[in-house]
Amino acid sequence: MSERQRAIHQYSAGESHGRGVSADLVVVGAGVVGAASAYFASxxxxxVVVVERGAIAGGTSSAGEGNVLVSDKEAGPELDLALYSQRVWREDLAEHAELWEFESKGGLVVAASEQNVTSLRELAVRQRRRGVEVRDVxxxxxxxxxxxLSPELAGGAFYPQDAQVQPMLVxxxxxxxxxxxxxxxxxxxEVTGLLRDGARVTGVRTxxxxxxxxxxxxxxxxxAAGVAGLAGVRVPVLPRRGxxxxxxxxxxxxxxHKVYAAEYVGDVASSDTALQTSPVVEGTASGTILVGxxxxxxGFDRTVSVTAIGTLAAKAIALFPMLREVRAMRTYHGFRPYCxxxxxxxxxxxxxxxxxxxxxxxxxxxxxxxxxxKLIAQALVGDRPDMDLTPFAPDRFADVEEALR
Known part of the structure; x- marks a missing residue:
């Protein structure tokens, strides 16, 4: 057991310099990540005590499509985490799948040109080496x-592992x-500060x-950057509007299925500040169609962008011409926590x-x-996590301070 993990057990046993301990773990945030961490820790x-300044799933978790994807990830630590998470969704949480409308619908990535088809095939080769199931189409x-689908498309790739959930229900x-x-x-x-015992964080102020x-x-x-700042550390999480x-x-x-254009993979991996749009189209159980x-x-600018919405609609119609005759009922948007x-x-x-x-x-x-x-819970109790957490280390950004500007 590491020194950090021994400290958790020390405080849990009440050896906190005379203070009564009300929790082993305070989770700040009640979105899907905080909820999953609270569940597996419990x-x-x-x-566990979960504190949320607003409502459950009131932030990013309420503003997305509920993607559970492997198709959009290059070979590397994030793809490994996605494959691990697939096992958790489908095995550890299988008995609860209906609660959050888990739908193993599969993802179809489509390419408009032969050049993009070639890029898709090359990506698929790298992904298969890491354990992804993918069929060339x-x-x-x-x-x-x-x-x-438009008959003008040049080819694609099908990912049977891609799935969908309702994130607020999760x-x-x-x-x-x-x-x-x-x-x-x-x-x-709201967390307004952190309790400290010297350098150690020992709880939250509300x-x-x-x-x-x-x-x-x-x-x-x-x-997250603001909460980290309460402890005097920098974590470069920035909002990215969608x-x-x-x-x-x-x-x-x-x-x-979940259908998206091949350029979506590149947009996900991009660090550009300017507007990027790549069509992602899928149906829901209620019959509505979601277009991203x-x-x-x-920043946190909540202004509705007519340009972004119009471009999304035009690109979705290019994939599915029949959408030209379909009315959009509403739009919604939110902020993704970007590193x-x-x-x-x-x-x-x-x-x-x-x-x-x-x-x-x-x-x-x-x-x-x-x-x-699940990985957080394993590490917290002193077990060896199923995955190496080193690639996700909080202090890895020492050499990229420029990215914060």
Whole structure:
């Protein structure tokens, strides 16, 4: 057991310099990542208090499409985490899948040119080496998967592991399950400071009183940099705005899979600040069709971008011409927690012992949440995590301070 992990058990045993201990772990944030962390920690016997300044799933978790993807990730640590999370979704949480509408619909990535098809094939080779299931799809086979696709497309790739969930239901039910194991959830409770014992973080301050704890987990999404700052450390999580269109209800299975253009993979990996749009189109159980995805770094500006929405609509119609006759009922948008190297921040922070992080997942947070939560819980109780957390270390940004500007 490491020194950090021994300290958690020390505080849990009440050896906190005379203070009564109300929790082993305070989780800051009640989105999908915080909820998954609370659930798996509670399952491991950790006494958890979740604090959320707003409502459950009131941030990024309420503003996405619920992607559980492997298709959009290059070979590397994030893909490994996505594959690990797939196992957690499909094995550890299989009995609860209906609660959050887990749908193993598969993803179809399509290319408009032969050059893009070649890039897709090369990506698929690298992904297969890491354990991804992917089938090459010829031009003539595309409409076997999606009958309404444009006939102008050059080819694609099908990923049967790609899935979909309803993220607000994920957060709500995981927190309910955690409460059944003794966790407390306090909404409308803002963290205004951190308790300290020397360099060690020993709990949180809130307007309703202090909550001493053996460890504090920063799972506060796009606001994670602010929570880290309370401990005097820098974690470069920045907001990246995105829009989604919702159409009128359509007949069932008009669009059978999650369908997106090949350039989406490049946009996900880009660090550009300017607007980027790449069409992602899928149906829902209610019959509505969701159209994404845009990305732009504009701080926390909530202004509705007519340019972003119009571009998304035009690109979706290019994939599915029948959408030209379909009305958009509404749009919604939110902010993805973006890190400059496109990897989340997961694990204990050596700069502030007692502070842990689970943040910075950008648009992959829903899919990666359960794997992240299980790994955090394993490390917290002194078990060896199923994955090496080194690539996600909170202090890895020492040489990229320029990215914060």
């Amino acid at each position: 399952l491991a016997g950790v006494r 010829a031009r003539t086979e595309l409409r076997d998967y999606e009958p309404h 957060a709500a039910h995981l927190l309910r399950l955690a409460r059944e194991r003794g966790a407390q959830v306090r909404t409308r409770t 307007p309703g009183g202090d909550i001493p704890a053996g460890a504090v987990l920063n799972a506060s999404g796009t606001w 829009f989604v269109l919702v159409t009128q209800p359509m007949p069932p299975r008009m669009i059978r 995805a845009s990305r732009e770094r504009v 400059p190297d496109h990897l989340p921040v997961i694990g204990p922070d050596p700069r502030a012992p007692g502070l842990w992080h689970a943040c910075g997942h950008e648009g992959a947070g829903v899919g990666l949440s359960v794997g992240t939560g």
